[in-house]
Amino acid sequence: MTLVGLDDTDSRERGMCTTYAAARIAARIREADGHVARLLLIRLNPAVKHKTRGNAALCIHTDCAPETAFEIAREEIEASAETADPRTNPGLVVSPTDTVSDAVTQFARDAVTEFHDIADARELIAQEGFLAADWKRGRGLIGALAAVGAWDAFSEWTYEYISYRPRERWGTERDIDYDSVFVAAETGYPAVWDTVDEVEGQAVCVPHTPGPILHGIRGDDPGAVREVAHAIESEPVEQTALFVTNQGTDAHLKQGTISTAKNGHAYRLSGRVATPPETREGGHVFFEIESDGARLQCAAFEPTKRFRDRVRALRVGDDLVVCGELSRGTLKLEKFAVRGLKTTALETPECPTCGCRMKSAGADQGYRCRDCSTSAPGKVEVSVARSIERGWYEVPPCARRHIAKPLVRGRFEWETHAER
Numbered sequence: 001m002t003l004v005g006l007d008d009t010d011s012r013e014r015g016m017c018t019t020y021a022a023a024r025i026a027a028r029i030r031e032a033d034g035h036v037a038r039l040l041l042i043r044l045n046p047a048v049k050h051k052t053r054g055n056a057a058l059c060i061h062t063d064c065a066p067e068t069a070f071e072i073a074r075e076e077i078e079a080s081a082e083t084a085d086p087r088t089n090p091g092l093v094v095s096p097t098d099t100v101s102d103a104v105t106q107f108a109r110d111a112v113t114e115f116h117d118i119a120d121a122r123e124l125i126a127q128e129g130f131l132a133a134d135w136k137r138g139r140g141l142i143g144a145l146a147a148v149g150a151w152d153a154f155s156e157w158t159y160e161y162i163s164y165r166p167r168e169r170w171g172t173e174r175d176i177d178y179d180s181v182f183v184a185a186e187t188g189y190p191a192v193w194d195t196v197d198e199v200e201g202q203a204v205c206v207p208h209t210p211g212p213i214l215h216g217i218r219g220d221d222p223g224a225v226r227e228v229a230h231a232i233e234s235e236p237v238e239q240t241a242l243f244v245t246n247q248g249t250d251a252h253l254k255q256g257t258i259s260t261a262k263n264g265h266a267y268r269l270s271g272r273v274a275t276p277p278e279t280r281e282g283g284h285v286f287f288e289i290e291s292d293g294a295r296l297q298c299a300a301f302e303p304t305k306r307f308r309d310r311v312r313a314l315r316v317g318d319d320l321v322v323c324g325e326l327s328r329g330t331l332k333l334e335k336f337a338v339r340g341l342k343t344t345a346l347e348t349p350e351c352p353t354c355g356c357r358m359k360s361a362g363a364d365q366g367y368r369c370r371d372c373s374t375s376a377p378g379k380v381e382v383s384v385a386r387s388i389e390r391g392w393y394e395v396p397p398c399a400r401r402h403i404a405k406p407l408v409r410g411r412f413e414w415e416t417h418a419e420r
Helices: 018-031 066-080 102-113 118-128 140-153 178-188 222-231 307-312
Strands: 002-007 036-043 056-062 091-095 131-134 158-164 213-219 239-245 253-255 265-273 285-291 294-300 319-327 330-340 344-347 380-383 391-394
Touching: 002 018, 002 066, 002 140, 018 036, 018 056, 018 066, 018 158, 018 239, 036 102, 036 140, 056 066, 056 140, 066 091, 066 131, 091 118, 091 140, 102 118, 102 140, 118 140, 131 140, 158 222, 178 213, 178 222, 213 222, 222 239, 265 330, 285 307, 294 307, 294 319, 307 330, 307 391
Parallel strands: 036 239, 253 265, 294 330
Antiparallel strands: 002 056, 002 091, 036 056, 091 131, 158 213, 158 239, 265 285, 265 319, 285 294, 319 330, 330 391, 344 380
């Protein structure tokens, strides 16, 4: 089996999409009587500075001869990549076998959680004897090589069925019956997820960029995503493709600790709420968590919408697991679990005679009711009603990262009832 990896053909402003390039290469391989076993869509580390919009790399698994597949892919990338954009630096890597080395597999794993240099990619490509081509700075070689090694690097996979527009429609408003999108989404759920955001009224599956994608349907079952896509009424579809992907798997999250977490990585961290949630300018909500004497700021930014209300409901002392990317010393929350709730608080005691709050009697002298002359040695512990429960809370579909795992997909490694 020949593996054809490619990356970095699109542009934030000019459009295009590397999934489209992969779909076109696959179509041309089939036209040349080759068989395509699968198309892989791999989301790489979302914290990488020099990333494309969704930081996706693609790989085509085919029985086509390596040299033929390489020429087809090279021609297609040259014809379609948006190299006029200074940030677009395509890369192409072809392996003549689907049995890749442990080094390539590890390179793929690290590409999702760590960082790679172009020099490291070039060295490993040469060491493995892979066919390769790059354009401009060739940064896409990193993703292309990672895509080649991805099949053995990960064990959890989901699916995305993408429908593409005719080229003459690129950059124009998409003609879609949005009522049919919401009906199809409801029919396919929960096997098909993140198609729409019911509360915000958004069709999450429809992009707003000028590229070739009409809509992309994600889920756990290949047949189900295809059915939902076909149920959507829209403008003509030029081409479709089914991708096997690591989207919705949390493959980017590393298990870590607050004291050792580093910027540019995504983590699962445990800690207790150390400061009350504070809403700042722009509607962003911040608080700190702590563990073993170390503290870290967490944030729910305005685009996470109603998720911020869950964050605002937290209190100092709540026991959490938080998940998200650490950037500039702040963890951007993707979801969190409440493992323990602070249900009591210390309050100034009430006078048992008149029911009024007592006043401080002075430093270390407790409290006294000046009207009734009653006293108390200190504050008293009282029960506190909470508007949040133990369990998991996540950002809405309209704010979810491609690689982040939605709660509807099932149980998680860090169960909320587990006591530390």
